[in-house]
Amino acid sequence: MSTPTLVTAQGARNITDLPKALLLDFGGVIVASEKPNGWQRVVAEAIVDLAGAAAVPPIDRICADVTAGAVAAGQWRNAMSRPLRPAELAQTTFVMDFIAADWTESQRSAISPHVAAISYRVSTAKERRTLRPGIRELLGFCRENGIPVAIVSNALSGQVHRDFLAEEGLSDAFSAEIYSDEAGVRKPNPDFMLMGCEAVNMPPEDCWYVGDHLDRDVLCGTRAGIGRNVLMPSPHAATHPEVFGIEADLITDTPASLLDLMKEISDDLR
Template identity: 55%
Template sequence: MTNHESTYLEGTLPKMTTSTHDLPIPKALLLDFGGVLVTSRRPDNWQRIVAETIVTLLDGHPQTPTVERITADVAAGALAAKSWRNAMSRPFAPAELSHESYVLDFIAADWPDAARRALQPHSAAICYAVNDAAEHRTLRDGSVELLRWAAQRQLPVVVVSNALSGAVHRDFLAAAKLTEFLTAELYSDELGIRKPNPQLLIQGAQAAGVPVSECWYVGDHLDRDVLCGTRAGVGVNVLMDDPAKSERPFSVPVTEDLAVADPAELLTILQSLWSDRPSLTSVEV
């Protein structure tokens, strides 16, 4: 058993900080994607959009279900996967669903064998379609300013996020012209592990070239993000509020070190900490 695992199982809680000036300066920021850099809302009829994409991908296969049946299966699959993800907040080191498992087990479990075989090669494209259509994403207040400020101070920033299709997140950040401010992007579907598996944050710290104990991790869920930060041993666990986040399914024996409303408030706190240390590196970006 690792030291981090032992600490968690003994029920030790992170110490609450009474003043932001008591917080250690981060040597890297590990940021969640949804709920931190972006917020999202669920569009109407997104399931039908995905169903029509599946019909197009199957290209007239004779055993393709009707678009109405596919729409219902996409909706049922999303609900079932949500329940699975909630359950996966309990194990210490959960794995991520593969694209193939999501499509064949959660959407097409009862399709004819020939249709399932035809669907299998398109699993990644279908997961992309689901992740893209199911959420309309917008940048949160202060996201751009936070990333620009971190780049000016040569503070590494790594995105570490659970994702059905990390490619959707990559494409969003690239379209927003924010990729240049990021040291790395790590997504659960690409690594095969999902938060609260501590390895996701440990690998994020490694990508930044900084010990995880000297990183700040920012997420929007207590049961996945703060729990993951506690298991990984991050320096500061930051819980960011997001009105669009899902309800916590069960209690967890952890609490955050710092709570903020949005990236703008986080930036204000970091700027305050930096103002006490004028000798820290700053470059023009």
């Protein structure tokens, strides 16, 4: 296998064509995330507010179950990096089976109408998100050069991502936002990546996909026949399973570095 190219501010000399469309992961590429301390209690308090204190277990028990559920869901997601076409973990399954599996039937019934709201609260509380360096400029370059951009991202609650981008004034930068909880499938399922290609009306070989992990992102792009798979490791990223026989075509540290490469290619093409 060829050695992936580390993209620096000076760019990579062996890449000569711009993508006709760019597909991006959300976490790790558009945003960097840190896990704040005490996020489980924030979620537990939200559950109490939604269902009423008398209808659910004591808050310390809810905190423990939210913690256990998040750990179990993470292990499940790691395991789903292996199958060819994994489905996404439904919000109902996450809340009712990963968090509230051992609650009484009345307690489970009390939170059942609030599955989407609880999932949303988990996603907002568990990660503190900030835009990665250069992402605004990268999106601006793509807009100026007629390169459509779509998001293809695993998510417990894609609505959280949509709301974040709206708050940052970036919603219009994307031709489409495709999230696994809404699509029902998750990376590395190649069908999910092909949804992104269809959204930008380009064949996979004309697209670049940028993600922060080999096991979800590069593997999915490789399975889908993406033209170039770009690995952008993110600070504070969780450890994921090893993937054997799969390598990225390019490795870059930030959107700013990828933009430098694309600008260099653009200059050479003039």
